[in-house]
Amino acid sequence: xxxxxxxxxxxxxxxxxxxxxxxxxxxxxxxxxxxxxxxxxxxxxxxxxxxxxxxxxxxxxxxxxxxxxxxxxxxxxxxxxxxxxxxxxxxxxxxxxxxxxxxxxxxxxxxxxxxxxxxxxxxxxxxxxxxxxxxxxxxxxxxxxxxxxxxxxxxxxxxxxxxxxxxxxxxxxxxxxxxxxxxxxxxxxxxxxxxxxxxxxxxxxxxxxxxxxxxxx
Amino acid sequence: xxxxxxxxxxxxxxxxxxxxxxxxxxxxxxxxxxxxxxxxxxxxxxxxxxxxxxxxxxxxxxxxxxxxxxxxxxxxxxxxxxxxxxxxxxxxxxxxxxxxxxxxxxxxxxxxxxxxxxxxxxxxxxxxxxxxxxxxxxxxxxxxxxxxxxxxxxxxxxxxxxxxxxxxxxxxxxxxxxxxxxxxxxxxxxxxxxxxxxxxxxxxxxxxxxxxxxxxx
Numbered sequence: 001x002x003x004x005x006x007x008x009x010x011x012x013x014x015x016x017x018x019x020x021x022x023x024x025x026x027x028x029x030x031x032x033x034x035x036x037x038x039x040x041x042x043x044x045x046x047x048x049x050x051x052x053x054x055x056x057x058x059x060x061x062x063x064x065x066x067x068x069x070x071x072x073x074x075x076x077x078x079x080x081x082x083x084x085x086x087x088x089x090x091x092x093x094x095x096x097x098x099x100x101x102x103x104x105x106x107x108x109x110x111x112x113x114x115x116x117x118x119x120x121x122x123x124x125x126x127x128x129x130x131x132x133x134x135x136x137x138x139x140x141x142x143x144x145x146x147x148x149x150x151x152x153x154x155x156x157x158x159x160x161x162x163x164x165x166x167x168x169x170x171x172x173x174x175x176x177x178x179x180x181x182x183x184x185x186x187x188x189x190x191x192x193x194x195x196x197x198x199x200x201x202x203x204x205x206x207x208x209x210x211x212x213x214x215x216x217x
Numbered sequence: 218x219x220x221x222x223x224x225x226x227x228x229x230x231x232x233x234x235x236x237x238x239x240x241x242x243x244x245x246x247x248x249x250x251x252x253x254x255x256x257x258x259x260x261x262x263x264x265x266x267x268x269x270x271x272x273x274x275x276x277x278x279x280x281x282x283x284x285x286x287x288x289x290x291x292x293x294x295x296x297x298x299x300x301x302x303x304x305x306x307x308x309x310x311x312x313x314x315x316x317x318x319x320x321x322x323x324x325x326x327x328x329x330x331x332x333x334x335x336x337x338x339x340x341x342x343x344x345x346x347x348x349x350x351x352x353x354x355x356x357x358x359x360x361x362x363x364x365x366x367x368x369x370x371x372x373x374x375x376x377x378x379x380x381x382x383x384x385x386x387x388x389x390x391x392x393x394x395x396x397x398x399x400x401x402x403x404x405x406x407x408x409x410x411x412x413x414x415x416x417x418x419x420x421x422x423x424x425x426x427x428x429x430x431x432x433x434x
Contacts (some may be wrong), residue, residue, distance in 0.1 A: 033290075042385075051362075057362065066309055067312060070320070071320050073323055077319075092283055099287055099291035102290040102291040103287070105319065107275075110327040110331075114327075114331065121351070125344070127348075130342075130344075131344075134338070145274065149272035164274060208300050
């Protein structure tokens, strides 16, 4: 039985693939796991039926037989543990790839989400424009270090892994902010992720939700 | 050979156990794994020798033979995978415990860290006091959901797990803010974590760094 994931019925990013279901779609495509996508509206997400799947009323969720999961990082990890292609076989390399998964979500993503949300949360406030450079500098603190560590390597630690998948998705949230242009190696890294056939299939599937054309997801 | 972790030589929390080494110390105590603690100063953390261990120049790190890890979530997971006591044996329950690890660090912690940092980052700004209630309401959005999910259970999903360990540590960052008092079941949950013998040993060891008395770590 194919796993079922949830995604926005109408993503606020209008099909740019920035919502967190894209991470799970990409992971499933990397390992060649067929899956179903169930679309949920914003009002459904906050109702008790969906909250039984996701305590925080968000997407994505993952249902597979008796198992229900939430948190995109945990879902990607679950997929990576059960299929070849997203985590190295070598135990130490595997542990390091998992460290990059946590780094993407715990260290790099939070200041990016802060910057992304502030126009909606505080766009009307008097301080809005004065705070923007502070928020962008906090992103640069992380990107400076990430750029140095990546150097001229293709991926963060050897072969492409679930750590790269999550890091690429986190960095993609900077689209339209110009900050990533200051880091040519990180821009190339994101482009390298986007060029993967599995990424392209996942992107097309989530875009199809927005355009209304049938998904192959 | 015992693993070596790093911690602040002088923690900014003055021994309250809020720095991220406490998570790793607690996990190591839960599984009964002896370990060494190497203290690093703020200037050492930003130098290249430490950055080889931690690309973002932070603590904790974890060294064990050929393996070097960073990110407290990844280190706790590594410990939990290799020793009994922090993840359930049942595959589905294990996956759900891992989901709570990610939920603690990706969903619950970011607004708490925002609130924690703002006095240092923006305490002198004209908007500082007006923004505080906004930041605290963002924390409540998460705690409302978490409190409902926990209900009157002891732990988030069955037995105590690495997911609870990280969630308790994340909630402890609210100490001194009074918000947690609004959620009696979450306050009791944190107290339940703090009452564990392994927690107490880890807390005493990190406090000893601040008081200057020898650690049993």
